Amino acid sequence: MNSVTEYFKGIFNGLISLLTGMTVTGKYFFKPGTTLTQQYPNNRAELKMFDKFKGEVIMPHNENNEHHCTGCGICEINCPNGSIEIISASITNEEGKKQRIIDKHIYHLGMCTFCGLCVKTCPSQALAFGQEFEHAVFDRKKLTKVLNQPGSKLMKGVE
Amino acid sequence: MEEAVKSVVPENEEYVINMGPQHPSTHGVLRLVVSLKGEIVQNVQPHIGYIHRGIEKMCESITYPQIIHLTDRMDYLSAHINNEAVCLTVEKALGIEVSDRVKYIRTILSELTRIQSHQLFWATFGMDLGALTCFFYGLRDREKILDIFEETCGGRMIVSYNAPGGLMNDIHPNFQKRTKEFIKYFRKTIHEYDKLLTGNVIFQERTKGIGRVTREDAIGWGMTGPVGRASGFSCDVRKHNPYSAYDRVTFNEILYDEGDTFHRYKVRMDEMLESMNIIEQLIDNIPEGPWTEKMKPVIKLPEGEYFQSVETARGELGVFIVSDGNKNPFRVKFRSPNFVNLAPLNIMSKGSKIADLVAISGSLDLIIPDIDR
């Protein structure tokens, strides 16, 4: 007799456990407004990434087209993947001294792993992370970027 | 690889199927060569290496701060804990004591990492067993933790937030508020997990008594983490060799004796609650202090061998660095928990059904990049 009651108890408890499971899915089905789907390309306007989001490495320029990069090459040394290449040039500055400046700060986005070492180790805070995240391109060459804008120069007072 | 192909020929009456490297239940490029007799599994032979990137070899040619971003890519669900392991080893070698602030933040983030990893486990384990809705609920809640990571660390999964001597930058001002909001939210929603899966009679039938491992076997095979603790093997590194701020919090080590699939699952469910307790003890008490120690631009470890183990979401991750005094390590070895936990899969699943094999390998919560490294 005991096994018979256990048999029916098993069936009953099993059914109860199944019904509790169904209450969870049922609750979300009948409760409106619980969908979390973001309709991504449509919500571009209100989509805002967090300030620290590591989308890509950028070099901030001010309104006079000046940046902080001295071309020292510390970021290049620190980059684990070789995604930064510094091409520097020598110029003679106003005081008549020879000075090394940045010619091209080349950044291979396709090789970057967003470890943040270049931004962290830059002695003059020339680099930062941008929030851009739509990086898909049709040509791989477009992933190689020159970070310093054409015609830009070093901001005064940055060594 | 050749051996497997040969045994497909049905002369020895074995029915050999390949699970993976592309298979819905292997969560990655794990290939299991399964010999069957009807539905009964006779032998499971794991074939790994499909995502072997030679991280240990790569580490030999880069500097210590650069190693950290590679460890993210091993066990990507415990990325922060992996980072921490390398940092702790380097700090130990250099004799640096990081500030309390760093320790607290690291501990909180580690526990958040653990919760999100277990959430993903819950989601995918449910999916392995055929309860597809679990996947969405698990990822829905995980998303909230990833948002916290994104706000503070800049990355969602691959955080790269630790650096030798501290952190990459200070926490975001919203960090504490968001974490507390999350815990408040998740304490409510975790009951849904139990309602939907833990209590379900089909789920219990599928998992109870499946893939039993005794405590002796667990120790012999070196199984750590939730897998070992489900067998009663007390192996929590946080408890036995506390690092960061784990010696300042009180928490229970979840131990079960049964060692079956259900209890491996249960350990993780309980650990999520325990992790929330740890976070609650720390989140309001983060002390003021520097978020990084002053480090030399080039870190050189003194000659010697350094070993540090931490508790990731899957078990004990050991980082073993042999230094010859240069800026590059001489040899780096990662003792990854998944690699060790994979080994006994054969003895665990011998004699069970195909469906059980899926449940067992799901309950080991394997992350293939961590196995292959």
Place this chain on the structure above:
Amino acid sequence: MEKKQLAAIAASHAPGAVVTEGLQFVEISVEPDQLLKIAGALKYNRETLLDLLVSVTGMDWGQELGTIYHFRSTTFNHMIVLKTRVSDRENPEIDSLCSLYNAAEFHEREVYDLLGIKFRGHPDLRRLFLDSTWGFPLRKDYKDDINIVAK
């Protein structure tokens, strides 16, 4: 237990081995033919009880190859490191610990795969990650012009 004490105990169970107090753990350097015996002695005696094999690290010291074993006792929570070296680079052979620790099976296959150290008495010594056409990448003299780009 103090490290000094442990080193003394370990030395008493490991005759013919060099026992040092390392930076972190007690380190024992063993000859390859003594390894299995000493590991067994350390595993089963009541004072050390090293029942957990944490990791096996294959090493290439340039001239010599070798392995480093990290053991832990789940009872006493102490760790002991075993080291062994072989100078034969062509055909290095070390005793397998599979008879003592099940966990050694995968660890040793990994070491064999990446460093080419053969383990005597291993039940199933096959390559683990790579196929048989590869060399042994973790050796210091490993050359690969295609996959390794020197900066």
Place this chain on the structure above:
Amino acid sequence: MEFSIYDFSSFTAWIDSSLRASMSPGWATAVEWIIIGVAILLFYAVVGLFLVYAERKVCALMQNRLGPNRVGPGGIFQTIADLIKLLFVELVPIKNADKILFNLAPYIVIIASFMAIGAIPFAKGLHAIDLDIGIFYLMAISSMGVIGVLLAGWASNNKYSLIGAMRSGAQIVSYELSVGLALVTMVVLAGTMQLSEMIEAQRWGWFIFKGHVPAVTAFVIYIIAGTAETNRGPFDLAEAESELTAGFHTEYSGIKFAFFFLAEYMNMFIIASIAATIFLGGWMPFHIYGLDGLNKVMDFIPPFFWYIGKTFGVVFLMMWLKWTFPRLRIDQLLNLEWKYLLPLNIFNLLLMAFLVLKGWHW
């Protein structure tokens, strides 16, 4: 001629008589067959496509998602777009497959479900054929599909497929028993196997209310066994995604896959239709004896909508089950049938017979 949506018999009689007036009886029958065939084919396609859409929408809402929402308003044309895609997808030829059986299997599956639809009464008078052994016919036909599944698994020369097919065979052979016995329980209550008579007998109370506890038990057993018979979750072992990739239809692509896909949904619809007809009164509106006002209001809703509403209610229940529960293991599946459902069912049948014998069912 007066037609009403409450009674289609005058409409069908009008078609019949006008056809017979204009041509010889043989031709008229042939034309009627064609008309019925085309009508059922259309109904099949529309319901099949809608069910796929409904399933996707239902599971999406249960999972906090939106589901299809790009093609047409609310994604209503998504399945049509999918169908067009499947029509153009390449049919991958399988090496070493048994070509004839491989190509035959999807047709067997779809024809089996197609034939079952013919015997289902959609509304008063809207009934392709009113067999006096209607239930028997439905049971016989709906279990034919497994032949197609077995053939598909065997012929595609794939190990996963074979395991899936064998599972499916074991499963359907066992669960056919439970479906049959659950229906036999209701046949005992109704005293007839003719579907139109069964529906008529439910004018003053559906069988699920009339039959008290045994009828409710039979309904629960029928839903469980019916879900198993359609190879749907939690009994979708034949195509257990996480174990066997896609089970018996792993090797199928394009329109052949679409046939399997459509047949699965139509089988679900058929199972739900039978449940609605036998337990919930089919197209018969909800009546309570004595409350004439309520009965009038209920009668105002056309029978076809009653039928569709009830059927989709049961379909929703089956979807709800699928998207909540984990999958069973093969031995548990057979245990459930032979250790639980079958004994319960036999006991239930005896109880029902006793009930009817005593005359307590009115």
